[in-house]
């Protein structure tokens with residue numbers, strides 16, 4: 001029964017309270033349901049969560065039953081706990097997460113770890129491993145450090161001495177996996193330190209639960225389900241265990257399915273469906289198997305994703321999720337926690353400023369011939385250093401201006417007027433010292449929205465980011481294309497509300513999200529390659545490519561274009577037919 005798909009395993013999480021109450025009959029019925037719809041390759045079976053500890057007898061009963069049906073069984077722990085005798089009571093612990101300075105809680109955590117390792121050869125930590133405890137004991141232990149530095153040291157100690165070492169002492173074979181939450185931008189505030197933990201844990205696992213974008217606490221772009229997996233793949237190469245999504249606040253069945261699509265497109269080796277009891281008899285699950293089969297066939301084995309490098313250092317925040325919003329405008333994004341010095345293109349947001357040497361690295365990157373795009377958020381914070389280095393003379397005036405008219409200056413007909421007003425920060429630059437590729441204004445005034453400077457062999461671009469990131473979607477497609485043509489490496493995709501996933505073998509997957517406006521729309525693919533047609537891989541249908549002449553980087557250039565119609569909720573794979 002195991003091995004339902006060639007590119008990934010289908011995995012389900014069994015929480016402690018469900019494990020505790022399982023009878024063999026219920027287990028058997030539930031398994032039949034999961035097997036019918038998604039096929040079950042593996043489970044993570046939890047031994048502890050908050051006030052539930054599952055007996056060894058019960059865990060072994062479940063483990064033996066599932067293994068006899070061909071399902072792999074690993075362990076799981078959720079590091080939450082209620083107040084108990086011996087621990088200091090009344091701490092303001094969010095979601096019952098641990099106080100890692102409390103001696104009784106530390107002792108308890110070590111016991112919970114050892115117990116799991118005594119039963120399982122692989123154990124995953126659910127993403128409640130953070131701490132926001134600010135009790136008197138934590139304040140004392142923190143001393144002069146800020147919470148970020150204190151918690152980095154604290155969680156290094158806890159990860160080593162209360163989790164991984166005790167587990168390996170009990171079971172030398174045990175693999176310990178740390179699942180990171182979907183809120184990357186806040187890891188360092190709460191003790192999640194992948195830059196430290198990658199040398200302690202065997203593997204990572206990625207939270208890809210993006211849920212409802214508008215109506216949840218975290219307002220995560222849908223694209224995170226793809227880009228966070230890529231981030232960890234680049235951060236811990238070869239050791240990203242999988243992606244993890246759930247059914248919560250997934251309004252419209254497509255929203256639920258999209259989480260799985262994007263996790264799979266990113267190359268995650270396991271697709272974790274959280275959690276067992278939420279899935280049984282849930283209509284969200286019924287279409288999942290159908291779609292996973294199609295994705296598995298479409299991907300082809302070992303397709304390796306690639307895209308535009310975005311440097312997002314560990315322990316960083318600022319202009320959070322901005323690169324994901326570009327990902328939803330059709331730019332294939334490849335985020336990495338390490339500076340990609342060898343890349344040809346580079347996109348930097350305010351988050352990159354967490355690297356104290358960023359301006360030095362950027363200067364060298366551009367000087368050697370790279371194309372780097374920085375945002376107005378980056379310019380706001382690093383402007384003085386950039387001007388001193390000679391990369392740009394531009395500065396932010398501190399004012400915002402309304403844009404209802406766009407002018408793509410490299411295109412003789414590139415005027416787009418009477419658009420809905422969007423507020424942008426005003427960039428002031430020296431005319432002919434740098435050149436504006438996109439102007440935006442209202443009435444008799446305009447300012448640059450996309451500015452080009454040269455330095456050495458390369459170019460630095462400043463991109464105006466709307467005061468509300470959500471307004472990126474409201475910019476005319478042709479205005480966004482100015483950015484796309486600069487950041488792309490020979491090929492870009494025009495349109496909105498879709499993502500383009502590109503692979504090293506030259507294949508392309510397009511997906512149009514099920515969100516307003518819910519209708520089919522065109523995506524135009526522009527490429528420098530000499531091609532004759534675009535082939536829709538599933539149907540074999542050929543879409544003829546046309547040769548066009550465009551004004552690119554101050555020169556007329558022959559390029560090729562092809563149009564496809566994309567319907568909401570459908571993914572399609574394409575390859576080029578060449579001469």
Ligand SMILES: [Zn+2]
Nearest residue numbers: 099133135138
């Ligand atoms: Zn505390």
